[in-house]
Amino acid sequence: MSRALEILEHVFGYAAFRGAQGEVVDHVAAGGDALVLMPTGGGKSLCFQIPALMRSGTAIVISPLIALMQDQVAALQEVGVAAECLNSSLTPEEAASVEHRWMSGALDLLYVAPERLLNPRTLAQLEHTHAAHGIALFAIDEAHCVSQWGHDFRPEYLQLSVLSERFPGVPRIALTATADAQTREEIATRLNLTDARRFVASFDRPNIRYRMVEKDGPRKQLLDFVNEHPGEAGIVYCLSRRKVEETAAWLTGQGIPALPYHAGLGQDVRAENQLRFLREDGVVMVATIAFGMGIDKPDVRFVAHLDLPRSIESYYQETGRAGRDGLPAEAWMAWGAADVVQQRRMIDESEGSDAFRRLAGNRLDTLVGLVEATGCRRQHLLSYFGERAEPCGNCDNCIEPPKTLDVTDAARKALSCVYRTDQRYGAAYLVDVLRGERTDKVHERGHASLSTFGIGADLDDKLWRSVFRQLVARGLLAVDHDRFGALMLTESARPLLKGEAAFEIRQPVKKGKRLKAGRGRIVPTGAEAELYERLRAWRADTARERNVPAYVIFHDATLLEIASRKPDSLEALGAVSGIGDRKLEAYGPDLLSLLTA
Ligand code: ADP
Numbered sequence: 001m002s003r004a005l006e007i008l009e010h011v012f013g014y015a016a017f018r019g020a021q022g023e024v025v026d027h028v029a030a031g032g033d034a035l036v037l038m039p040t041g042g043g044k045s046l047c048f049q050i051p052a053l054m055r056s057g058t059a060i061v062i063s064p065l066i067a068l069m070q071d072q073v074a075a076l077q078e079v080g081v082a083a084e085c086l087n088s089s090l091t092p093e094e095a096a097s098v099e100h101r102w103m104s105g106a107l108d109l110l111y112v113a114p115e116r117l118l119n120p121r122t123l124a125q126l127e128h129t130h131a132a133h134g135i136a137l138f139a140i141d142e143a144h145c146v147s148q149w150g151h152d153f154r155p156e157y158l159q160l161s162v163l164s165e166r167f168p169g170v171p172r173i174a175l176t177a178t179a180d181a182q183t184r185e186e187i188a189t190r191l192n193l194t195d196a197r198r199f200v201a202s203f204d205r206p207n208i209r210y211r212m213v214e215k216d217g218p219r220k221q222l223l224d225f226v227n228e229h230p231g232e233a234g235i236v237y238c239l240s241r242r243k244v245e246e247t248a249a250w251l252t253g254q255g256i257p258a259l260p261y262h263a264g265l266g267q268d269v270r271a272e273n274q275l276r277f278l279r280e281d282g283v284v285m286v287a288t289i290a291f292g293m294g295i296d297k298p299d300v301r302f303v304a305h306l307d308l309p310r311s312i313e314s315y316y317q318e319t320g321r322a323g324r325d326g327l328p329a330e331a332w333m334a335w336g337a338a339d340v341v342q343q344r345r346m347i348d349e350s351e352g353s354d355a356f357r358r359l360a361g362n363r364l365d366t367l368v369g370l371v372e373a374t375g376c377r378r379q380h381l382l383s384y385f386g387e388r389a390e391p392c393g394n395c396d397n398c399i400e401p402p403k404t405l406d407v408t409d410a411a412r413k414a415l416s417c418v419y420r421t422d423q424r425y426g427a428a429y430l431v432d433v434l435r436g437e438r439t440d441k442v443h444e445r446g447h448a449s450l451s452t453f454g455i456g457a458d459l460d461d462k463l464w465r466s467v468f469r470q471l472v473a474r475g476l477l478a479v480d481h482d483r484f485g486a487l488m489l490t491e492s493a494r495p496l497l498k499g500e501a502a503f504e505i506r507q508p509v510k511k512g513k514r515l516k517a518g519r520g521r522i523v524p525t526g527a528e529a530e531l532y533e534r535l536r537a538w539r540a541d542t543a544r545e546r547n548v549p550a551y552v553i554f555h556d557a558t559l560l561e562i563a564s565r566k567p568d569s570l571e572a573l574g575a576v577s578g579i580g581d582r583k584l585e586a587y588g589p590d591l592l593s594l595l596t597a
């Protein structure tokens with residue numbers, strides 16, 4: 001067995017590498033640089049943690065958030081790895097002790113914040129340990145923080161290229177879950193990693209079930225949804241602080257352990273609520289987007305949206321926080337046509353430049369395209385990120401195909417109107433022409449004399465907008481961002497124009513209804529359920545005693561496997577995924593007595 005696999009099994013308790021993990025580990029352990037792009041929950045940490053243990057010297061991990069570091073360090077210590085962090089949460093004495101152990105070569109991994117790493121004193125310490133014991137590698141986690149256009153931008157990340165200059169022989173590995181191509185290039189250039197080998201995983205999250213419902217008493221719909229996940233942790237996103245507070249209070253009144261989180265709350269309230277979400281079982285966090293980055297909690301079972309997210313990217317990032325552990329999880333959203341209208345008005349009335357407003361408007365259209373889609377949601381999402389996929393069988397549209405409306409005729413009129421107006425205008429104007437509105441612009445441009453003027457007066461504005469959105473969403477029309485969001489025909493529009501294809505959109509529904517098919521949940525039954533609950537109670541006690549989050553002791557997946565396999569010896573227990581040598585030694589006897597009780 002290779003040394004990497006041996007570490008995977010004995011230290012981390014896993015039987016096999018996932019996806020590209022094994023290749024990344026081999027490459028970095030052999031001294032190569034790497035740029036790793038994997039979705040949330042893909043298993044990025046092992047990509048640098050295992051090479052860190054294989055190479056001599058301490059591995060330096062640069063991570064932007066204290067909470068993130070603390071969790072990873074706690075989990076590593078739990079499996080017997082000598083890991084520590086250096087950040088502002090330590091007292092001077094604690095920091096001195098960590099530095100001492102580091103200087104003496106006793107640490108396998110050291111987590112540091114970028115500003116700490118870049119201060120001259122730390123850089124000098126790095127030089128010193130490099131000469132004395134070698135540096136195993138540099139891992140740059142959340143590497144998209146280097147992107148100036150992203151919302152997680154951290155200026156210190158820009159200076160990390162200094163590492164390649166000062167320590168040329170030390171392998172560097174940068175990791176991110178950010179899917180878009182532009183950010184990837186930015187990471188490679190700014191971190192001096194253009195020659196690094198790239199590992200790009202599929203961004204699919206097959207264990208997440210996507211569901212989108214039309215609003216019909218959203219509070220009640222939310223409550224019904226949350227009640228499908230009793231005792232499970234989840235996040236509910238709202239747009240405004242006020243709505244966060246009101247929703248959290250209301251859920252609490254309905255017997256759900258819900259907490260609010262937004263930037264307007266005091267620092268200590270936020271910290272306390274976050275800690276309770278991480279440490280207690282089954283807390284529902286109602287939050288604005290201020291909550292999320294660095295939440296590494298693996299057993300978030302659902303993410304709900306009560307308002308439309310800003311863009312498909314935000315939606316994917318926010319929902320990606322569910323089900324990191326690979327077990328079934330749900331992404332649920334309630335939306336209404338009124339929300340779309342309100343957001344469009346907010347964009348129109350916003351202060352930004354015309355270009356900014358157009359971009360925001362197009363983002364909203366793209367998102368609404370997803371919401372109104374009649375086909376597989378996952379296929380739609382992945383194609384947005386440039387990946388092809390088959391219908392997934394694990395989204396609302398696959399499970400229960402929506403009622404559709406045949407709008408072939410309208411869609412053909414829309415395409416022809418785009419063509420007659422020389423592919424120069426956006427949807428709002430084209431709808432005016434189709435509906436025969438005699439606006440000033442229509443007159444100025446002489447479009448009242450076109451053959452397509454007024455040929456769509458029988459349909460209302462709302463329906464026309466959704467026809468255009470779906471034409472864009474399905475690639476029959478393309479948006480030209482450089483030309484004021486003008487819509488242009490693509491090759492894919494041909495069959496429809498020639499009358500060889502039909503076009504259907506989602507039938508607007510009146511009543512919100514439940515998804516009939518089986519819920520996206522993990523529910524053991526009978527004796528197994530009883531045992532699972534006992535294991536969870538034991539884990540909660542143990543976690544409290546050791547002052548770490550429950551998932552640092554064992555993941556749900558591990559407890560579920562124990563409950564179903566009922567191992568009767570230490571050896572059998574050791575074969576369960578997630579139980580390495582150290583955890584077997586520490587918890588094995590306790591677990592066995594619990595199993596035989
Ligand atoms: P990311 O940082 O990419 O979001 P993590 O490194 O936190 O993902 O890993 C996600 C989860 O998957 C963790 O709980 C981890 O323990 C688990 N995991 C990672 N690799 C494996 C593997 N090879 N086998 C089983 N579980 C794994």
Ligand code: ZN
Pocket residue numbers: 375376377378379391392393394395396397398
């Ligand atoms: Zn699907």
